[in-house]
Amino acid sequence: MKKTILSLSILTLLSFGCSDDDGDNAPIIGGGTDEVCTINKSGFIETNETWNSECIYILNNKVVVPDGVTLTIEPGTII
Numbered sequence: 459m460k461k462t463i464l465s466l467s468i469l470t471l472l473s474f475g476c477s478d479d480d481g482d483n484a485p486i487i488g489g490g491t492d493e494v495c496t497i498n499k500s501g502f503i504e505t506n507e508t509w510n511s512e513c514i515y516i517l518n519n520k521v522v523v524p525d526g527v528t529l530t531i532e533p534g535t536i537i
Contacts, residue, residue: 503527511535 497509500518506527509515511534523529531537 503529506530508532509535509537
């Protein structure tokens with residue numbers, strides 16, 4: 459069930475995500491001047507991971523969470 463919800467969430471984000479035309483790899487959130495870390499993800503997630511709201515996660519192509527691996531996405535995390 460968790461994987462189905464995660465898959466649907468990722469598909470929704472990919473379908474309705476915003477594009478950044480200026481090519482800047484360190485987006486600014488909330489109109490502030492502080493840079494936010496970005497983490498690029500693609501392929502299989504091989505170990506348990508927790509994604510938190512301190513970084514922005516950019517999905518490059520397909521991201522797969524296989525059986526036996528847990529991906530925890532904390533509230534407020536931007537993907």
